[in-house]
Amino acid sequence: MTLTATNARLKAGWKIVRHGHQFALLWQSQKAKPGRYKILAVGSLPKTLEAYEDLMRPLPGGHG
Numbered sequence: 001m002t003l004t005a006t007n008a009r010l011k012a013g014w015k016i017v018r019h020g021h022q023f024a025l026l027w028q029s030q031k032a033k034p035g036r037y038k039i040l041a042v043g044s045l046p047k048t049l050e051a052y053e054d055l056m057r058p059l060p061g062g063h064g
Helices: 003-009 045-056
Strands: 014-019 022-027 038-043
Touching: 003 014, 003 045, 014 045, 022 045, 038 045
Parallel strands: none
Antiparallel strands: 014 022, 022 038
16 A cells, blocks of 8 residues: 555645655644644554554444
């Protein structure tokens, strides 16, 4: 999967960027200034996508 295709799958406020041979999962709060992201995971493209999917998974016992 390409980086462009991966980013197309993510919800608004999320993106994956590449730096050298590693990728980073970034998240931007709605309250944050434009262009300000938090790094939540770093690793291979499959690992960063896996981290995103883990973060999107509903919590056990949650209502959603």
